[in-house]
Amino acid sequence: MSEQQSYPWPNASSTGVGSWPGDDPDEAVRTILGELPALPHLPELPERGVGADMVGRTAGLLVDLPVEVQPSGWRVADTPGRDLARATGFMSYDLDALTEHAHAFTGTLKIQVAGPWTLAASIELRNGQRLVSDPGACRDLAESHLEGVLAHIDRVRGGVPGARLLVQVDEPSLPAVLLGSLPTASGLSRLRPVDRVRAEDVLRNLFSGISGAGAVPAAHCCDPGAPLDLLRRSGAEALSLDALLLTRDHDEMVGTAVEAGTGLLLGVVPTTDATPAQTARMSDPAATVDPVRDLWNRLGITPDLLSRAVVTTPTCGLAGASPGHARAALTAARAGARVLRDEPRRQAS
Template sequence: MSDQQHYPWPLASATGVGSLPGTDPGEAVRTVLGELPELPHLPELPDRGAGADIIGRAAAALVEFPVEVQPSGWRVAQRPGRDLGRARGFLSYDLDALEEHAGAYSGPLKIQIAGPWTLAAAVELRNGEKLLADLGAVDDLCESFIEGLRAHIADVRKRVPGGAPLVQIDEPSLPAALLGAVPTASGYGRLRAVERVTVEERLRAVFAAVADAGAFPMAHCCAPGVPVDLLRRSGARALGLDATLLTRDADEAIGTAVEDGIGLLLGVVPGADAVLSAPAVTVDPVRELWHRIGFDPELAAEAVVTTPTCGLAGASPRHARAALELCRKAARVLREEPRR
């Protein structure tokens, strides 16, 4: 078993996946700092519209890879335009709010960005087909993504000098890309599955760039069928998963990851408005998983960070705040229970 130096967060930590409801970046940062003091994250506010969504936000960080909004979604453009300017403006506002309210913060600080395979499955080429259909275009996207990501990490470091960045690469579309389940432009067909070796090579370059920038590389996927082994081999040092979707089929891969010192950000609190359970009940999926993979219960509070099951953009502000509070209380249960 690898030692605790692999986990850059304090014992019994909780954090958010990324998105929150609302449109005020300052209020969002204050909420995160108040509810998640051990492991805050840079909030995302997609309620503001195109450019603040998961794809637009990542597009704002791309270098010399302009995109624009079409009725069908984001599409590669000839030159930067108003849509990309709006996306970059939203990201700048969010970073300004982070600097204002968390500039004096010291400790681990998580940032999130949609990964290249999710971008490739969403952004269209100029002919209207998904970028994923052209692996040469995917290569160009990955190069742009890595260059922009390095600059983004440097900007966060400058704004929060005491922060130790954890970079979460969001890949909700990765399982579909691997299975050949991404729809074609017509919607009547599916794009060919991408070979796992190709996916792994591109992700390895992304995670290596994060590490080279002095940040901690992470991956997040809240879809079923997460390729845990692939992400581990690619260089992710922590994996964000929806614990309520995990099946026994994933136990061996998750056990291997934990054995290798990989941290787990496990979603246990509903992301949409729902009746919330007591903290001790909320962490049941974590306890059940830990029992199945056979590790010391005391390690759970070190290796596991509790989170919502997915982003909170679709929740009410009241539920979002309560969900983050419950994540924090659930993490404490993991710390206290083994000692009883």
């Protein structure tokens, strides 16, 4: 791979995965812009309740596919109702806050949406079965999702016209979809696995659409069984992963991705209030990024590429953390990114 490989973020960047504690979008956006100047993201605030959760937030973007909340979760509805109105309202508040505080921002800005397979695994059909069980419904969902995501990109770009958008597609349920480990509505059996070729085609169409809209597609999955090769082949230009879950079994897939020019957003900081041992580790930037440095050494890739190819992050969203820990996590991620930048100098000395 060329040493001049470019990535959609500045050298030694850090960012958050998405969610943030609290319920005030103005405060959250101000905090993220201040804590993550190199690569800020649009914060998600699920503490606000129904419609601010990961599934509801993206369900509010769907076009001509209304959903509502039932006791068992989100379900396809006949007409848009108050649950969908709450979801779209929350997103509007968030984008208004982003426009107010980041209108003049000219760097790379990350936004997040739930992926089509995670939505299909999380939303029920009217009969109570998961939408992923119906291939026709999955096709309709994928088309509606793509149209909604592209409209969302346009709206974000309208509020922050100078930003380059990095669109992170969250697919935490994708491994279960591919393995056939999702329970049926009765809980007595498991749904059939989705064919990997079909899953890849849907994601490729989505990532192609994001690229065609002038944004950079990325994929996030913090499951140890994340299908890295499938996500890369689908067109994700960056992979967001929990570095603490990566083992030698992942080395070949990660190495192939890096050699192909795929960027990595690697989680190195715990997402909830830390134990004393974790707190001590967070206060040591070098220890924080040891899993990344160990990975890089195993892959045998030049250290000069490390701080350009890798963005440091918390291991997942920070909604469950205290405000103090959430800020400390971003501070630790920033400090870790500087260590990766200085790694070639350390090895040369």
